Amino acid sequence: MPRGKPLTAKTRMKPVSAKKRAHKAAEKAQGAWEHMARVKALPCVICGAAPPSQAHHVTGDKMSRSDWRVISLCYSCHQGPQGYHAAKRSWVARNGPDYLYLDRVKELLTQR
Numbered sequence: 001m002p003r004g005k006p007l008t009a010k011t012r013m014k015p016v017s018a019k020k021r022a023h024k025a026a027e028k029a030q031g032a033w034e035h036m037a038r039v040k041a042l043p044c045v046i047c048g049a050a051p052p053s054q055a056h057h058v059t060g061d062k063m064s065r066s067d068w069r070v071i072s073l074c075y076s077c078h079q080g081p082q083g084y085h086a087a088k089r090s091w092v093a094r095n096g097p098d099y100l101y102l103d104r105v106k107e108l109l110t111q112r
């Protein structure tokens with residue numbers, strides 16, 4: 001009788017790697033959550049208003065939305081009438097694209 005293909009080994013491996021993958025994803029999500037919390041504790045990168053700020057997801061460079069790519073904005077610069085979401089075009093005209101501030105956020109975070 002010929003030996004069966006090692007299919008069973010593969011199927012036995014599957015739950016383990018899926019679990020590992022889920023664990024990794026959870027770890028990553030946790031890290032991103034902590035990153036967002038740190039960003040919210042920074043002053044607004046546009047006007048320097050004191051924290052707590054809101055975490056704005058950078059979308060200006062058309063990269064996929066990620067919790068790691070957030071900048072700190074105060075309410076007025078974020079969701080106010082002249083904020084990014086209400087008046088994106090004039091916001092960008094005034095301040096430049098949102099992703100430019102990712103470096104500034106990185107800088108502020110490493111200063112702490």
Ligand SMILES: [Zn+2]
Pocket residue numbers: 044045046047048049073074075076077078
């Ligand atoms: Zn602001």
Ligand SMILES: [Zn+2]
Pocket residue numbers: 055056057078084085
């Ligand atoms: Zn936003």
